[in-house]
Amino acid sequence: MAGRETIEEEAAGTKRFRAKRDAILSAAAEAINEQSAKGMTFADVARRVGLNTTSVTYYFKRKEDLAAAAFEYTLDYLLVMLDAALEAPTARERVRRYLALNMARLARIERGEERPFAVLSDLRATEDPIRNRLMNGWREVFRRTRALWGPATGRAQTDLHGARAHVLLENTFWLPIWLMRYDLEQYDRIETRLMDVFANGIAGPDVRWAPTMLSLDHPDAEAGRDAFLLAATRLINELGYRGASVQRIASELNVTKGSFYHHLDAKDELVIACYKRSFDTIGTAQTLADSETGSHWHRLSSTIATLLDIQFAERAPLLRTTALSGLPHHARDAMVDRSNRIARRYAGTIMDGIAEGSCRPVDALIAAQTLMALQNAAFDMRKWAGTMPRERAIAMYASTLLFGLFDDRAVD
Structure with a gap:
């Protein structure tokens, strides 16, 4: 006992x-x-x-x-x-x-x-x-x-499966950020509509992938500050907010910490400035695409292709959402709010595309958030993209959501 x-x-x-x-x-x-x-x-x-x-x-x-x-x-x-x-x-x-x-x-x-x-x-x-x-x-x-x-039956399909896996994972990681805008009673519907985008994409039945690469080059009036922002963005994307110390950013540029504080007062200010530069870049791409002739599908695909090119090139990448967890609550909320405004602009383009028949009838707000995850995460796939011609990498990665996670046209 x-x-x-x-x-x-x-x-x-x-x-x-x-x-x-x-x-x-x-x-x-x-x-x-x-x-x-x-x-x-x-x-x-x-x-x-x-x-x-x-x-x-x-x-x-x-x-x-x-x-x-x-x-x-x-x-x-x-x-x-x-x-x-x-x-x-x-x-x-x-x-x-x-x-x-x-x-x-x-x-x-x-x-x-x-x-x-x-x-x-x-x-x-x-x-x-x-x-x-x-x-x-x-x-x-x-x-x-x-x-x-x-x-996979060959290298091309292995590449496509890798892109699909990355986009699926990143969307499930991004999901809690935008899901908080919905009531619990809506979750079943959201699951259905999100799976519809995953399964069937956003593109209408008769459209082709033929984006226009938009020119986003614009001189910065404060070139030294811009160099700090780009170096910080690259390091934060790779190491996270806390991992990219001020000393490390300064060392990347071969300058002193004093030079850093000449351009920016604090690290939080740096991250906010990096986000602002990234969001401004996306907004500029959306504005340039809106000035293009052609369908709303063409405008949407041109925006996505241009931003993926930026991420894969790594010259001036967009800041990943990895930095959000290091920011004070008020700054984090402001960045998420700006992200949601950009997503709503994507949703508007998708809705106009649905009306003209160039986009599928999808929940545009949900589809727009999947695109936010796609463009945000592409930075991590730059080595993958470097194993093939850039145009092919962009088309393959974009196909995961624009044509769906089960459409094999990207390897044809």
Whole structure:
């Protein structure tokens, strides 16, 4: 009897340990999403779960270990969803199941039944050997996402499946940002309309891919400041908000930190200025496209093609949403609001295209948000794009949403 009681006590102790550890990981995820991994502190995590700092360090000796565990929880969660999706018999059904699992998770979060997991934007800012372990986990997530489309029959199809996997993942990561504008009762409808865009694209039945590459070159009156913005954008895209330190940005330009503060007063101001430059670039592309003759499909595809060219070229890339988690709440809200205004402009173009028949009847607001995720994420695919002619890379990557995730014309 005593032995049985000991086993039961050990089991209860293990259950309590896991429950408290899971609570700490959930709190860490919230802190990472708000402040980035480098901005997270033991004290803040402890406060969120009603513990003292010493109690948190009992479970995780270093802050880096806690952040890594939160990221690994996200990666494991994604792998579980992907494995469940991979059980479906066809590519379309596998993608549908993966989206459904994501939407169900977000619905549970909205109802307070589950906490968000840590966003993965800071993975590259971690240090080895943790970074190597996490990046291996991310590569496995990408590999299984690509497997949703089944085995590729050649290099071109492998490239296309990679583009599709990237766009699908980035859209599910971007989804919580714009989903907050909808009531929980709308989630089923959103899932249906989002899957419609994934499955069938935005293009009308008789249109061709023949975009005009728009000229966005314009001299900057403050060339030194612009150089800082471009260097900062590249580093933040690669390392996240906290990983791209002022010293690192200054070193990239071979100048002193004093020179940095000659152009900008603080790092938050830098990130906001980078976002403004990126949003202005997108707005300029939309304005130039609106001045083009031809259909609204042509205007939409020309805008997307031009912005993908910018991202793949890396000369003056757009700032990724990875920087959002490091910004103060008021600045973050302002950036998301500007992003939503740009998305509504895309939606207007899509709606006009629907009216003239050059775009499919889709939910234009939802379709526009998928395009925001596509153009935002393209920076990460610049090495992929460098393995083929630029025009082909742009057409293939854009096809994922403009013609749908199951249309093979991009490899013909």
